[in-house]
Amino acid sequence: MKQIFIIGHGGPDKLQIRESSDPTPSGDQVRIHVKASGINFADILARQGLYPDAPRIPCVVGYEVSGTVDAVGPRAEQSWVGREVFALTRFGGYSDIVLVPEKQVIAKPDSLSHEQAAAIPINYLTAWQLLVVMGSLKPEETLLIHNAGGGVGVAAIDIARHIGATVYGTASSGKHPFLMQRGLDHAIDYRAKDWAVELDRLTDGRGVSLIVDPLGGNHWRKSYQALRSAGRLGMFGVSVATTSKLSGPLRLLPVAFGAPLFHPLQLMNANKSVFGVNLGHMWHETEMLAGWIQILLKGVEDGWVRPHVDKTFPLAQVGEAHTYIEDRKNIGKVVLTA
Ligand SMILES: NC(=O)c1ccc[n+]([C@@H]2O[C@H](COP(=O)([O-])OP(=O)(O)OC[C@H]3O[C@@H](n4cnc5c(N)ncnc54)[C@H](OP(=O)(O)O)[C@@H]3O)[C@@H](O)[C@H]2O)c1
Numbered sequence: 001m002k003q004i005f006i007i008g009h010g011g012p013d014k015l016q017i018r019e020s021s022d023p024t025p026s027g028d029q030v031r032i033h034v035k036a037s038g039i040n041f042a043d044i045l046a047r048q049g050l051y052p053d054a055p056r057i058p059c060v061v062g063y064e065v066s067g068t069v070d071a072v073g074p075r076a077e078q079s080w081v082g083r084e085v086f087a088l089t090r091f092g093g094y095s096d097i098v099l100v101p102e103k104q105v106i107a108k109p110d111s112l113s114h115e116q117a118a119a120i121p122i123n124y125l126t127a128w129q130l131l132v133v134m135g136s137l138k139p140e141e142t143l144l145i146h147n148a149g150g151g152v153g154v155a156a157i158d159i160a161r162h163i164g165a166t167v168y169g170t171a172s173s174g175k176h177p178f179l180m181q182r183g184l185d186h187a188i189d190y191r192a193k194d195w196a197v198e199l200d201r202l203t204d205g206r207g208v209s210l211i212v213d214p215l216g217g218n219h220w221r222k223s224y225q226a227l228r229s230a231g232r233l234g235m236f237g238v239s240v241a242t243t244s245k246l247s248g249p250l251r252l253l254p255v256a257f258g259a260p261l262f263h264p265l266q267l268m269n270a271n272k273s274v275f276g277v278n279l280g281h282m283w284h285e286t287e288m289l290a291g292w293i294q295i296l297l298k299g300v301e302d303g304w305v306r307p308h309v310d311k312t313f314p315l316a317q318v319g320e321a322h323t324y325i326e327d328r329k330n331i332g333k334v335v336l337t338a
Contacts, residue, residue, distance in 0.1 A: 002338070004094035004318045005058045009049030009248065012319030022097055025073040029099045030080050030087075034067040035114035036312070037093045037336040040122050041150065041214075041239065042280070044322055049248055050241050053280045055091055062093020063280075065100075066108060066117035067338070076102040084108040086117035090283060096315060096338035103286050106293055109300055112307070119151065119307035119333035124296045125289060126279050127155040130212045130234040131163070133292070134275045139164035141209035144199060144226065146219070147239060148184060149175035154308050154332040156212060157183050162304040168208060170195045175331050182308075196222045207231060215239050217258030224260060229271045236277040242326070308332035 001022050008014045025031045043061045046054035054061060066086035072078060080102070088104045108117045130152075131137045137160065145156045148169025160167045161183040169179055170190035179187055188198045199208065207228035213220055214237025224233050240258075244251040262274050282289060299305030310332045313321035321334050 001095060001097035002315060003060045003092075003096075004062075004315060004336075005060055006047050006054075007058050009047065009057065012047070012322045014047055015318050015322065017316055017318075023099050025071050025076065025099050027073045028075040028102045029073040030069050030076050030085075030102050030105050031071040032065060032067040032085060032087060032098050032100060032105075033070050034065045034093075034096050034098055034338045036066045036118035037062050037095070037315075037338070038064040038118040038122060038151075039318075039321055039325065039334045039336060040064075041237065041325065043094075044326060045238075045242065047322065048242065048251075050238075050251055053278075060092045060094050062089055062091060062095065064118055064121040065089055065093045065095075065098055066114040067098075069105070072102070080105065084114070086114075086120065088121050088286075088289070094315070094318065094336060103290070106290075106297075109297060112300060113309075115309045115312055115335045115337065116307040118335050119309050120296065120300075120305070121293070122279060123151040123155040123307070123333065124159075124305060125292055126152050126236065126277060127159050127212075128292050128296060129277050129279065130236060131156055131159050131210070134277065135210045135212065135232055135234050137163050137165050137210050142166045142203065142228075143168065144208045144211040144223070145169040145184075146190070146195075146211070146213045146215050146223070147171065147237075148179055148187070149331050150214075151330075151333045152212075152214065152236075154179075154182065155305075158299075158305055162299065165209075168199060168202065172328050178331050196226055199226055203228075210234070212236065216241065217255045219258075221258070221260040224262070224272065224274065227272050231272050233272070233274045234277055235274065309335050311335075312337050314338075 045051035069080040087100045149171035168186045169184045170188045173189040176187040211223040212234045213223045216238035238255045
């Protein structure tokens, strides 16, 4: 099999393709011949040495794949063999063959390509947890999605449109026409303007009901301030760390020092709530995730879950794929193909 290893912390040159013999599934494992692997921003943070949850290097990252099952372990259901599936992988997804516990495998709907299926698990589960499970978004409410043009951002737009809420989003200006056509009500160019001032203007000073913020650091403070009464802030990433001029893990310092501290009395008196989401810490809750996936698959059937694959790269061109995302060119998902 072919796998992409992170061989050191740094630029895309730290990604290396290696070949080894095909693994044999054991226990409840299912072996998938991978057609498509989703890339997530966490993979880039892992390569840069900024992702505490990443395995020790050298390692193979990758949280999601789609492909065909060709073998199963003795405790897995034999009927998986030959079926087209997609799966959550606790790393190892940057590969043309993966072994996955059966409970993390889902039958792929015929209506989705493998590339589209690989774009579902992380983006849509994260967005679902943020908007619905913890964010309790209602049709009459307003939502601000930061990084609205990224994979999670586009998934969040789909879910917010389905709920019927009014959606604001921050993204690079070149992405605005696509995002508006996709369902965003108001696009904010946060790279050219202070997004908080712009949001204040657009909402006549009221603020919004829910903000989902993967930027981190001081943005969390600004997002909290931009909530209206009964508002909720969902924090789920630290994208700003990658822009710091510091080196190595020191780049997390602006995130740590810029982050707000929330006092219970302050929350109480402001009528606001804050919560965090890290899907990578939900592996003990696979039944809960499976329930959310079933709702999202119904969304595929009903047409409101529409995974958008912006670009695909062959596995061997993974460095170019990372550069494409780091250059902020992607709208929605970038996928590796095997
Ligand atoms: N906690 C969780 O469970 C969880 C799960 C998934 C993702 N996340 C987090 O959510 C964020 C988005 O992830 P994703 O996979 O949806 O992203 P993605 O598809 O890789 O998109 C990244 C986009 O983010 C924007 N961005 C903002 N700051 C950036 C920076 N410093 N460098 C490069 N791009 C930057 C860029 O678009 P614009 O410049 O146009 O905005 C870029 O195109 C990341 O912080 C990620 O770690 C968290």
